[in-house]
Amino acid sequence: xxxxxxxxxxxxxxxxxxxxxxxxxxxxxxxxxxxxxxxxxxxxxxxxxxxxxxxxxxxxxxxxxxxxxxxxxxxxxxxxxxxxxxxxxxxxxxxxxxxxxxxxxxxxxxxxxxxxxxxxxxxxxxxxxxxxxxxxxxxxxxxxxxxxxxxxxxxxxxxxxxxxxxxxxxxxxxxxxxxxxxxxxxxxxxxxxxxxxxxxxxxxxxxxxxxxxxxxxxxxxxxxxxxxxxxxxxxxxxxxxxxxxxxxxxxxxxxxxxxxxxxxxxxxxxxxxxxxxxxxxxxxxxxxxxxxxxxxxxxxxxxxxxxxxxxxxxxxxxxxxxxxxxxxxxxxxxxxxxxxxxxxxxxxxxxxxxxxxxxxxxxxxxxxxxxxxxxxxxxxxxxxxxxxxxxxxxxxxxxxxxxxxxxxxxxxxxxxxxxxxxxxxxxxxxxxxxxxxxxxxxxxxxxxxxxxxxxxxxxxxxxxxxxxxxxxxxxxxxxxxxxx
Numbered sequence: 443x444x445x446x447x448x449x450x451x452x453x454x455x456x457x458x459x460x461x462x463x464x465x466x467x468x469x470x471x472x473x474x475x476x477x478x479x480x481x482x483x484x485x486x487x488x489x490x491x492x493x494x495x496x497x498x499x500x501x502x503x504x505x506x507x508x509x510x511x512x513x514x515x516x517x518x519x520x521x522x523x524x525x526x527x528x529x530x531x532x533x534x535x536x537x538x539x540x541x542x543x544x545x546x547x548x549x550x551x552x553x554x555x556x557x558x559x560x561x562x563x564x565x566x567x568x569x570x571x572x573x574x575x576x577x578x579x580x581x582x583x584x585x586x587x588x589x590x591x592x593x594x595x596x597x598x599x600x601x602x603x604x605x606x607x608x609x610x611x612x613x614x615x616x617x618x619x620x621x622x623x624x625x626x627x628x629x630x631x632x633x634x635x636x637x638x639x640x641x642x643x644x645x646x647x648x649x650x651x652x653x654x655x656x657x658x659x660x661x662x663x664x665x666x667x668x669x670x671x672x673x674x675x676x677x678x679x680x681x682x683x684x685x686x687x688x689x690x691x692x693x694x695x696x697x698x699x700x701x702x703x704x705x706x707x708x709x710x711x712x713x714x715x716x717x718x719x720x721x722x723x724x725x726x727x728x729x730x731x732x733x734x735x736x737x738x739x740x741x742x743x744x745x746x747x748x749x750x751x752x753x754x755x756x757x758x759x760x761x762x763x764x765x766x767x768x769x770x771x772x773x774x775x776x777x778x779x780x781x782x783x784x785x786x787x788x789x790x791x792x793x794x795x796x797x798x799x800x801x802x803x804x805x806x807x808x809x810x811x812x813x814x815x816x817x818x819x820x821x822x823x824x825x826x827x828x829x830x831x832x833x834x835x836x837x838x839x840x841x842x843x844x845x846x847x848x849x850x851x852x853x854x855x856x857x858x859x860x861x862x863x864x865x866x867x868x869x870x871x872x873x874x875x876x877x878x879x880x881x882x883x884x885x886x887x888x889x890x891x892x893x894x895x896x897x898x899x900x901x902x903x904x905x906x907x908x909x910x911x912x913x914x915x916x917x918x919x920x921x922x923x924x925x926x
Contacts, residue, residue: 486786490767490778491524491561493785497740500525500747501785502564504721507531507548509757510555514772518753519559525606526556527564527720527749534568535575537597541589544596553604564720564749565605567612567655568594569639571626572876572911579627587631591642598646607651607718607746609688610643611636617658617878618895621669636673637682644683655688655720661700662709674713686746688720691735694763696897696906699724699731704738711744721751723758723765727777732767733784740788759847762838832857833900835864835920846872846916849909850880850891852923854900861898861926864891864908872914880908888921898926 487493494501502525509515519526530536531549538544556563569590581589598608614636616624628635636654643652654674659667670687677684687710693699700706707717719739724731739745752758756770767778836851852862867888868874874885879897883890897906 488782490522490782490785493782494747495524497785497788499739499745499785500562500749502526502561502747502749503753504529504749504751505552505555505753506757507551510551515753515757518768518772523561525562525564525747525749526552527566528552529566529752530573532565532567532597532601533570533573534578534593535573538593539575541577542592544600546600549601553601557604562606563601563604564718565598565601565608565650566720567609568597568643569610569628569635570612571624571628572613574627582627583631586627587635587638590628590631590635590639594639594642595646598643598650602647603649605647605650607653607686608643608647609655609720610652611639612655613657614654615656615659615666615669617666619665621665621672623669637677640677640683651685651716652683653686653688653716653718653720654684655690657690657692657721658697659689660691660693660697660703660706662702662706667706671710671713674710674715678714684715686716686718688718690721690751691719692721692723692751692760693728693731693735694725694760694765694907699728699734703735704741707738707742707745711742716744716746717742718746719748722748723751723760723763724777725760725763725765727755727765727767727775729777729780732777733780736781736784737788740784760849762849762851832859832925833862833923835923837866837917837920839916839918845911845913847909847911848916849907850920851905851907852893852900853905854902854925856902857925858902859898859900859925862893862900863924863926865889865921865924866891866917866919867921868912868917869915872912872916874910874912876911878909879906880910882910892926 487496490501501523503519503523505519505526506529510519528549531552537546537549553563555561578586578589594610598605614624614626614629616622623629623633640652643650654670656666656670658664659670661667674684674687676682689706710717717739719735722732722735724735736748739748750766752766754768754770754772755761755764755766758764758766767775767781769775832855834853834855836853838849838851839846848866850864850866852859852864864880865888868886872886874882874889877891879894880891881894883892891908891910893906893908897908900906
């Protein structure tokens with residue numbers, strides 16, 4: 443766990459010329475519900491941030507403080523982006539490692555860098571069930587509620603006037619067809635905890651946009667999407683201060699770009715909130731999907747902008763999927779060209795789809811997307827142990843002092859899988875704290891992970907992924923993979 447004096451080594455989940463600086467200042471004066479529309483010029487913008495600004499939008503990226511000293515990383519950041527989101531530096535474990543003792547050094551470094559280069563900042567995230575310090579995990583009930591209120595108040599007050607938008611609450615809804623809230627220690631303090639977090643944030647920083655942020659909410663027909671929609675609808679009807687909804691949009695073969703993505707954005711916008719694409723990354727940097735996401739955002743007047751979750755593929759928490767706009771050496775990829783072309787040819791019409799009078803049916807099964815996690819501090823090691831029966835498992839490990847995120851790829855052999863179980867052996871003193879896209883059995887020692895309903899079927903030779911987060915040292919390999 444990072445302390446106030448330790449260097450930040452935890453992984454996740456611009457423009458300097460006169461012309462773009464003017465555009466950034468103009469964009470920063472917008473009020474909720476309005477966008478700056480500027481006509482295309484004969485000389486198209488040549489960077490992502492500058493082009494987005496011409497459409498009254500921003501184009502941002504997630505940033506790790508310790509990487510700012512990497513010349514290739516900072517050069518791309520300063521040239522291309524006009525919004526930054528701290529990957530981990532503003533989360534609860536980083537900003538309040540001990541109760542009442544706040545540590546802002548790494549987050550301040552990112553904010554200062556952004557301000558000195560004409561960029562704005564999205565704050566991420568004030569209240570979340572994951573990446574909580576140990577002292578928070580030991581609390582419950584009124585004590586936990588009061589600790590959350592104090593944390594939101596202190597952090598939002600510290601950055602008052604410096605944050606464009608806060609992800610006030612992150613990932614509070616469960617995957618699956620229930621449309622229910624996620625079971626968490628914060629949820630168990632009472633169903634009004636999200637409302638309390640938003641009201642607390644508004645009191646602490648009245649000038650920042652206040653957002654709810656989640657993943658697997660891109661498809662309008664999903665139960666989770668509809669549950670978030672109903673919460674926002676309720677909040678707006680009762681005057682709860684919510685200004686925006688963030689769509690993480692971690693897209694891959696199991697969670698593809700949905701054809702109704704624009705419907706999702708415009709339907710939420712019609713409730714009277716802004717919409718923002720907050721953590722975009724796309725498996726193998728599919729150029730068509732990247733272009734579609736940008737085009738859909740530009741078609742919705744209240745879509746403020748897009749943030750990609752990292753700069754180079756090597757900076758991504760999904761590094762093995764090469765999901766970003768720059769390769770590991772910092773070279774522009776085809777997806778970069780597709781995004782820039784879409785921005786330069788875009789326009790800003792009003793929403794194309796009005797919000798329905800009733801919520802959409804929730805019969806579709808959930809898709810596979812992982813929650814916000816961390817990016818590696820070093821190139822992640824990958825090991826592939828011998829598989830048995832019909833599958834093998836491969837681990838990509840993102841390790842930092844005191845914790846880790848492991849991504850496990852399950853690959854079917856010569857026969858299709860109808861289910862699978864992966865077993866890993868954790869070193870002594872390590873423990874699993876959070877799992878996605880699998881069900882965990884146990885939390886220390888030998889831990890088994892079994893598929894969930896939507897990723898048990900894997901065609902011969904194909905793969906699916908799940909992940910888990912933990913304390914201590916992560917596993918270097920899979921102990922066994924068993925077909926069921």
